[in-house]
Amino acid sequence: MPGAGADRSQRTYSEGVDEHGELLRRQGLRVTRQRERVLAAVAELGHATAEEVLSRVAVDGGPQLPPSTIYRALEAMEQAGALRHTHLDHRSPSYQLADHDHHIHLVCTGCGTVGEVPASIADDLVARIREQRGFDAAFTHMAVQGRCTKCQT
Amino acid sequence: MPGAGADRSQRTYSEGVDEHGELLRRQGLRVTRQRERVLAAVAELGHATAEEVLSRVAVDGGPQLPPSTIYRALEAMEQAGALRHTHLDHRSPSYQLADHDHHIHLVCTGCGTVGEVPASIADDLVARIREQRGFDAAFTHMAVQGRCTKCQT
DNA sequence: TTGAATGCAAAAAATTTGCATATTG
DNA sequence: CAATATGCAAATTTTTTGCATTCAA
Numbered sequence: 001m002p003g004a005g006a007d008r009s010q011r012t013y014s015e016g017v018d019e020h021g022e023l024l025r026r027q028g029l030r031v032t033r034q035r036e037r038v039l040a041a042v043a044e045l046g047h048a049t050a051e052e053v054l055s056r057v058a059v060d061g062g063p064q065l066p067p068s069t070i071y072r073a074l075e076a077m078e079q080a081g082a083l084r085h086t087h088l089d090h091r092s093p094s095y096q097l098a099d100h101d102h103h104i105h106l107v108c109t110g111c112g113t114v115g116e117v118p119a120s121i122a123d124d125l126v127a128r129i130r131e132q133r134g135f136d137a138a139f140t141h142m143a144v145q146g147r148c149t150k151c152q153t
Numbered sequence: 154m155p156g157a158g159a160d161r162s163q164r165t166y167s168e169g170v171d172e173h174g175e176l177l178r179r180q181g182l183r184v185t186r187q188r189e190r191v192l193a194a195v196a197e198l199g200h201a202t203a204e205e206v207l208s209r210v211a212v213d214g215g216p217q218l219p220p221s222t223i224y225r226a227l228e229a230m231e232q233a234g235a236l237r238h239t240h241l242d243h244r245s246p247s248y249q250l251a252d253h254d255h256h257i258h259l260v261c262t263g264c265g266t267v268g269e270v271p272a273s274i275a276d277d278l279v280a281r282i283r284e285q286r287g288f289d290a291a292f293t294h295m296a297v298q299g300r301c302t303k304c305q306t
Numbered sequence: 307t308t309g310a311a312t313g314c315a316a317a318a319a320a321t322t323t324g325c326a327t328a329t330t331g
Numbered sequence: 332c333a334a335t336a337t338g339c340a341a342a343t344t345t346t347t348t349g350c351a352t353t354c355a356a
Contacts, residue, residue: 185355226312
């Protein structure tokens, strides 16, 4: 499970913060130091629950943030369109930057690592479900559980 | 569904050998009145979280069961193979009878109704994911969010 | 009889809320 | 300056745990 979302190397996080600050202001929301720290934590972790952000923020140098601030920041920024969330498991929503491409999360029940495949891989299935049930499915919202290569005994 | 938990008085546990009790005993687990009530609640509800079982059991005639009993009963019976669970949302696992066919749950984010499609509808996708990532995906474990026909504006 | 299960109460987790104070725009 | 966001503390909500007692096998 370590390193599951560590490869955010394609993007520096100041870039991320800036483009997202933009999003916030556009919604009449304010860009605060706390929100920036939360955003930075999410960017670094790849995907993170409120709890994970809470402990991540604990070691980034600044003063610890209370849970309420984390929860409210995540909610506000998701509403502003800067974040999106997925349910990787049953415990809590896991947030990630909204500018990350849509994809389906593959969570290994063995080791906990989280892989991804482009959301488009499910296009056929989405179409079939729409035909059969009229249901408009979003496969990106909940993760798919399974076993990764290593964990298949 | 009537009678699923209604005619308790007509049989004792030693006499009543249903398929689920059978499963439990095979694992060295005991068939208790509480477990039968939990099982009956799940059967009647189709799929139910611990909380839902808790309140369902509150109106089935017998004395209320404490949360601990519900949680432990669900866990024990899942382990014995009598129940299975799915994550319909992020709140809590939702249990159903294990003899129910495998299927993918479709949860409408508009009205909350839960539909189903046979798990086999995702066979192609599962195969594609295995080819591309070596990941063995189980689409039946987490539900798929989306909008049902009525809720698509 | 005897180990598994229950019931109860209390502890942990995980989230949320109220409100005075501090900050952003 | 005004409205928003924060910090703190306490309240909820959800799930887990310890332990004496009960009960199925």
